[in-house]
Amino acid sequence: MATLLKKPLKLALIQLASGADKTANLSHVRTKVLEAAKAGASLIVLPECFNSPYGTQYFSKYAETLLPSPPTREQSPSYHTLSELAIEAKSYLVGGSIPELEPESKKYYNTSLVFSPTGALIGTHRKTHLFDIDIPGKITFKESEVLSPGNKITIINLPEYGKIGLAICYDVRFPELAMVAARKGAFLLVYPGAFNTTTGPMHWSLLGRARAVDNQVYVALCSPARDIKATYHAYGHSLVASPNADILGELDEKEDIVYADLNNETIETSRKGIPVYTQRRFDVYPDVSEGNVVIGE
Numbered sequence: 001m002a003t004l005l006k007k008p009l010k011l012a013l014i015q016l017a018s019g020a021d022k023t024a025n026l027s028h029v030r031t032k033v034l035e036a037a038k039a040g041a042s043l044i045v046l047p048e049c050f051n052s053p054y055g056t057q058y059f060s061k062y063a064e065t066l067l068p069s070p071p072t073r074e075q076s077p078s079y080h081t082l083s084e085l086a087i088e089a090k091s092y093l094v095g096g097s098i099p100e101l102e103p104e105s106k107k108y109y110n111t112s113l114v115f116s117p118t119g120a121l122i123g124t125h126r127k128t129h130l131f132d133i134d135i136p137g138k139i140t141f142k143e144s145e146v147l148s149p150g151n152k153i154t155i156i157n158l159p160e161y162g163k164i165g166l167a168i169c170y171d172v173r174f175p176e177l178a179m180v181a182a183r184k185g186a187f188l189l190v191y192p193g194a195f196n197t198t199t200g201p202m203h204w205s206l207l208g209r210a211r212a213v214d215n216q217v218y219v220a221l222c223s224p225a226r227d228i229k230a231t232y233h234a235y236g237h238s239l240v241a242s243p244n245a246d247i248l249g250e251l252d253e254k255e256d257i258v259y260a261d262l263n264n265e266t267i268e269t270s271r272k273g274i275p276v277y278t279q280r281r282f283d284v285y286p287d288v289s290e291g292n293v294v295i296g297e
Ligand SMILES: NC(=O)CCC(=O)C(=O)O
Pocket: 048, 130, 131, 168, 169, 170, 171, 173, 193, 194, 195, 196, 199, 200, 203
């Protein structure tokens, strides 16, 4: 069996309380990331839209320009804060997501940036499935009114550890992304996300555990803390699921950090005990990780 996770890894998910002031949010991010690093985390994850409120009315106001890369500090204060913070924390840092403005096309995206402990940008993911839903009397949301979707599956190599799959929030509802990343060797699927108080109780944990057990990999879901004064009420409940779909840690709705210790043995034990990994019937149905699959870092 291939070794997916080369050495044990402490993961931290920061369920951040952020508000309308981007500069204050970035300063608060620094405090929380350094707290997680001090506790020994070498992979630290922030939530979706970690430096702004979440909502279609906010995307253009808070958008930053990432291209051409690297952007200037004026174009993207978040890029520079995250890069410097990864160095200071000596950790891999998944920068949740920020609204991105692509200057040439003038399109907006919901984009995650990943930095190595040297401060280098090692991966980006533009949310591939936009959050367009309508549950009458409960929640109507249409990201596609403002955002455009990304067009790739994102797998990022952390050289000392192994590969992670990265996608954003609503992407978790589409098992194909997870399956492709897992079959290409990811040990962990990371989803910065901001479910809400309607769909969160219904599906957040279920989807996290489902992606874990489908693929026998770790899954991390990282939400903002709930702010009842905001227009969108995030569910919170950041959690880590094991390859056997056990919840290794889960928060409530308040700001906090959840930690989990990941190791390769847990993946192997899960796969040896229930060997669906070797029992697939690609003579009966197609392997979604083969053929016309668009993968990028
Ligand atoms: N930010 C999002 O994509 C929210 C997704 C969500 O709440 C869901 O139910 O799916």
